[in-house]
Amino acid sequence: MALVILGKTECKICGQPVNKGDFYGFPPFVGNTLDPLIIFNDSVFHKECAKNNQLAQNALKRYELIESLNTIPPRCSLTEELITNPDDYLNLGFFTEDESHALHPYNCMVFHRKNFKTWEKNRWIISEIEKLDQSGQWGGDGLKRLLRQLKNVVDS
Numbered sequence: 001m002a003l004v005i006l007g008k009t010e011c012k013i014c015g016q017p018v019n020k021g022d023f024y025g026f027p028p029f030v031g032n033t034l035d036p037l038i039i040f041n042d043s044v045f046h047k048e049c050a051k052n053n054q055l056a057q058n059a060l061k062r063y064e065l066i067e068s069l070n071t072i073p074p075r076c077s078l079t080e081e082l083i084t085n086p087d088d089y090l091n092l093g094f095f096t097e098d099e100s101h102a103l104h105p106y107n108c109m110v111f112h113r114k115n116f117k118t119w120e121k122n123r124w125i126i127s128e129i130e131k132l133d134q135s136g137q138w139g140g141d142g143l144k145r146l147l148r149q150l151k152n153v154v155d156s
């Protein structure tokens with residue numbers, strides 16, 4: 001979460017400063033810059049303001065979903081083994097809430113690099129991420145960075 005200065009940092013919804021205990025704070029958790037929830041990335045907002053704001057409610061739901069998918073410490077989605085070395089850690093991140101999307105079951109999957117490299121679905125998933133990146137529904141370079149990382153592992 002962004003550095004919060006009580007009485008100074010402004011609520012993303014009303015623009016008034018937040019005070020102790022009256023706000024929610026989010027880390028950067030939205031990768032797609034075209035997602036309407038992007039305004040809540042790395043932000044704070046009053047609990048009171050969130051009550052009547054549908055977008056804020058959606059952001060809280062999304063954040064809860066991502067939290068529920070992320071295990072701490074991380075375990076490889078293929079082998080369940082703990083990932084202890086940050087250099088050996090691949091994280092797909094969150095793709096979509098759309099349950100009919102091909103990538104939906106792969107939201108927030110994490111891998112040991114060696115396990116991703118030998119996973120039979122690795123090239124398929126790379127091609128699906130490419131499709132999403134080129135669909136016009138995804139903004140920012142997050143998927144491009146992810147694709148570079150995944151291809152490096154597969155080609156290593």
Ligand SMILES: [Zn+2]
Pocket residue numbers: 011012013014015016045046049
């Ligand atoms: Zn507010």
